[in-house]
Amino acid sequence: MVIDLTKNNSTAAIKNIDEDLALSYYSKLGLDHSSPSQENMSDSDWLIRYCHFNQEDRRLMNISYRMTAGVSIGRASQKFLSKYMYEAEKKILNEKKDLDTIIKEEISEYSKYQSHNEEDRIQHEDTKNYLTDMIRITVKAIEQIGLGDESASERYCSHKFKELVLPKIGRIDYEDNKNKFIELKTKHRSKRKSDTKAGFSWIKGYLPKAPDVNHVKQCAFYWKATGKTPNLLYVNQDSYNLFTPDTCELLTPEYMDFLIQGDLIKAKIRQNLVYLCKGNPFEMAKLIAPPDFSGFMWKDIQEEYVRKAASLWDNV
Numbered sequence: 001m002v003i004d005l006t007k008n009n010s011t012a013a014i015k016n017i018d019e020d021l022a023l024s025y026y027s028k029l030g031l032d033h034s035s036p037s038q039e040n041m042s043d044s045d046w047l048i049r050y051c052h053f054n055q056e057d058r059r060l061m062n063i064s065y066r067m068t069a070g071v072s073i074g075r076a077s078q079k080f081l082s083k084y085m086y087e088a089e090k091k092i093l094n095e096k097k098d099l100d101t102i103i104k105e106e107i108s109e110y111s112k113y114q115s116h117n118e119e120d121r122i123q124h125e126d127t128k129n130y131l132t133d134m135i136r137i138t139v140k141a142i143e144q145i146g147l148g149d150e151s152a153s154e155r156y157c158s159h160k161f162k163e164l165v166l167p168k169i170g171r172i173d174y175e176d177n178k179n180k181f182i183e184l185k186t187k188h189r190s191k192r193k194s195d196t197k198a199g200f201s202w203i204k205g206y207l208p209k210a211p212d213v214n215h216v217k218q219c220a221f222y223w224k225a226t227g228k229t230p231n232l233l234y235v236n237q238d239s240y241n242l243f244t245p246d247t248c249e250l251l252t253p254e255y256m257d258f259l260i261q262g263d264l265i266k267a268k269i270r271q272n273l274v275y276l277c278k279g280n281p282f283e284m285a286k287l288i289a290p291p292d293f294s295g296f297m298w299k300d301i302q303e304e305y306v307r308k309a310a311s312l313w314d315n316v
Helices: 018-029 042-052 055-060 065-081 099-111 118-145 212-225 255-276 281-285 303-313
Strands: 084-087 089-094 155-159 167-171 182-184 190-193 202-205 228-236 240-243
Touching: 018 255, 042 255, 042 281, 042 303, 055 303, 065 099, 065 118, 065 182, 099 118, 118 182, 118 190, 118 228, 155 212, 167 212, 182 212, 202 228, 212 228, 212 255, 281 303
Parallel strands: 182 228
Antiparallel strands: 084 089, 155 167, 190 202, 228 240
16 A cells, blocks of 8 residues: 555645755755755765765765676666767767777776775675676666667756755666666675685675665656656676566556655655754754664775764764
8 A cells, every 4th residue: 555645744844944044054065956865875874974074075985896886887888878978967979889899998997996905805806707797788688678769878867846945866877768767776796604615605696576665766756857667677697687667566656656755755854954953964963863883884984984974973
């Protein structure tokens, strides 16, 4: 059952909010838009990364081999398949190359990645062994979906909800010029302890039988902003799974609208925090519990940034 979250004024704004004042508070934080990736974060991680940290902090924080590999797979397939590529608002005719050349260039780019510890280095080197396979499988899957002759990648789309002072912006992996888009997610193999001589073995990236709800939320926003039909594609080193509204009820308009309403409530609560605390992240931290700094989101982050993040709660 899908519950209508708009009943009983559950998405009502703080009464008589001064939009110009709210925008000035966001400006103090360096924020001029929201995004699906921001809203998929917990409130505490969002507070740290987008209110306490600045853009330079976010840029210098460690990333992982998974993120770098996903970028390489997406970029290579886009270069081969898309007629147009977007750089911000600029639409550029793609310079077509054969797939082998593109893969060679992308492997070279992926090899430049600087691992931040031994575990990350091992995973990075292993992923390089099957990166070519994942690029080819991604190309095959997207060709079978079909995007037509006017396909484009990396276009920004936006939507302004009337209840919010900031617009929400996202970037589309692939789309045609008519009625569909594709969101790509890559699944990489990982290590597990074993009784082998090496002490570990490899587990193939898992292709889900149902999509991750956070990925559906991304698709829901793109659907809302463009009116196009979502295609959510998962790829690993051997195969792929594709979810569409015809095969997955989570991608139907009714359920996506339900998710949008839930994210809208979440965004409004954050807007209320920014407004009531006048854009002061230390005051906002008094109303939000800190994250688990031993958890997945923080395990690869440099100690200096973990300390800086934790300092938000020093005076609670």
